[in-house]
Amino acid sequence: MDAAAVPWWIWPIALFAVSFAIGIVAVLAGVGGGVLFVPVVGSFFPFHLDFVRGAGLVFALAGTLSAGPVLLRARMASLRLIMPLALAGSVAAFAGALVGLRLRTDVLQIALGVTVVAIALLIWRSRDAYGPGAMQSDALGAALHMRGEYQDPAAGLRIDWRTHRTLAGFASFAAIGFLGGVFGLGAGFANVPALNLLMAAPLKVAIGSSGMIISVINSAAAWVYIHHGALLPILAVPAILGVMLGSRIGARLLAATPAAVVRRLVIVVLLLAGLRALSRGLGLWT
Amino acid sequence: MDLNRDANEHAAQQIYARWLDACTRGAFAVSLAAFLAYATGALAPYVPLASMPALWGLPVDEYLRRTGAPEGWGWIALAGYGDFLNLACIAALPLVTALCYLRVVPAFARRGEGLQAAIAAVQVLVLAAAASGFFAGG
Numbered sequence: 001m002d003a004a005a006v007p008w009w010i011w012p013i014a015l016f017a018v019s020f021a022i023g024i025v026a027v028l029a030g031v032g033g034g035v036l037f038v039p040v041v042g043s044f045f046p047f048h049l050d051f052v053r054g055a056g057l058v059f060a061l062a063g064t065l066s067a068g069p070v071l072l073r074a075r076m077a078s079l080r081l082i083m084p085l086a087l088a089g090s091v092a093a094f095a096g097a098l099v100g101l102r103l104r105t106d107v108l109q110i111a112l113g114v115t116v117v118a119i120a121l122l123i124w125r126s127r128d129a130y131g132p133g134a135m136q137s138d139a140l141g142a143a144l145h146m147r148g149e150y151q152d153p154a155a156g157l158r159i160d161w162r163t164h165r166t167l168a169g170f171a172s173f174a175a176i177g178f179l180g181g182v183f184g185l186g187a188g189f190a191n192v193p194a195l196n197l198l199m200a201a202p203l204k205v206a207i208g209s210s211g212m213i214i215s216v217i218n219s220a221a222a223w224v225y226i227h228h229g230a231l232l233p234i235l236a237v238p239a240i241l242g243v244m245l246g247s248r249i250g251a252r253l254l255a256a257t258p259a260a261v262v263r264r265l266v267i268v269v270l271l272l273a274g275l276r277a278l279s280r281g282l283g284l285w286t
Numbered sequence: 287m288d289l290n291r292d293a294n295e296h297a298a299q300q301i302y303a304r305w306l307d308a309c310t311r312g313a314f315a316v317s318l319a320a321f322l323a324y325a326t327g328a329l330a331p332y333v334p335l336a337s338m339p340a341l342w343g344l345p346v347d348e349y350l351r352r353t354g355a356p357e358g359w360g361w362i363a364l365a366g367y368g369d370f371l372n373l374a375c376i377a378a379l380p381l382v383t384a385l386c387y388l389r390v391v392p393a394f395a396r397r398g399e400g401l402q403a404a405i406a407a408v409q410v411l412v413l414a415a416a417a418s419g420f421f422a423g424g
Contacts, residue, residue: 008339012325046339050346061379066314069307072299079299079390083405090412144401216409219383220416226377227419229357230346233372234338237321240376244314 023246030207032060076208089177096181113278324368
């Protein structure tokens with residue numbers, strides 16, 4: 001199909017529909033959705049990748065903000081877990097953005113891709129990926145009150161959870177934020193394994209909190225795109241409107257979806273994200 | 287579980303959720319209205335809609351050079367145009383997070399949770415630094 005022959009108004013409508021669908025999936029996988037939005041819109045829409053990246057970031061921001069109230073009220077996201085980790089991530093994202101141009105991003109993309117694919121395989125092999133969480137908090141986790149409880153309608157259980165390895169969690173979120181800053185795109189897909197496998201948050205709490213952490217980090221990163229003029233409203237606003245509706249539906253589905261299904265979805269999204277980072281690093285698909 | 291502590295946690299989280307809900311609903315409604323005004327031509331754009339298909343495939347630097355669209359905070363002066371009014375709606379989204387964080391600072395402080403209040407306050411400063419454009423060069 002010749003994109004130039006298509007009336008301009010078709011593209012915003014198509015963007016709205018695509019964003020709505022990705023918004024549902026993104027919340028269920030605990031990602032911002034940029035990892036799905038950028039390759040899909042970059043491949044099938046006529047916009048330059050500079051603008052697609054900018055729209056991808058505000059897309060992720062709008063989706064995670066919109067899902068937030070449902071996740072917080074259902075206690076599938078924990079403000080006390082989110083705040084310190086998001087602070088570490090957003091400060092590191094600044095540092096990453098400042099040094100980003102001095103590093104060989106192709107090498108980092110390959111390293112990131114290999115890491116994410118390895119994490120996906122680790123979750124696939126780990127039987128505890130959707131377990132009840134740590135039995136005891138460590139000292140820092142206890143001081144920060146990183147614990148909570150929530151009702152899981154899919155499992156029919158009230159789950160009391162707490163986290164551990166808090167210092168390692170801070171280091172992970174600083175590293176994730178730093179990489180996100182270096183690449184100019186969020187690396188939020190690494191949040192769920194850091195929260196679940198490392199800090200032992202239950203999978204649904206890890207997914208809900210991951211989205212909220214992305215919303216905080218992207219709130220800082222969005223200004224880079226705004227100040228650089230890399231946001232086209234004709235592209236970004238339909239994407240924002242679509243994902244805001246889709247993510248609210250996704251947040252409600254998260255409570256009712258069995259953890260095993262959510263786990264499989266996380267693995268698929270991590271594999272897609274990891275392979276995409278690898279392909280960018282190897283120059284196969286930029 | 288310490289029920290008082292859990293109730294405290296839930297209270298701060300509820301406040302954040304309530305503000306976030308109100309802000310995102312408001313942002314959706316205003317963005318939809320602004321986009322309809324822009325797309326229907328009710329509000330004239332700075333860059334004509336008919337010329338967008340020839341421009342949206344260009345790299346951002348080339349797009350800015352051809353259209354004369356501003357960088358930094360220059361867009362605020364053009365917010366009377368449909369496209370830049372929509373950009374203002376986009377810029378409101380990152381402010382939502384800062385607003386919700388600001389709201390929970392006193393909520394935590396009132397409950398004697400200085401550490402959480404301090405974390406929230408520092409995060410607001412980080413977001414304000416990002417909005418200032420000081421770090422945009424990275």
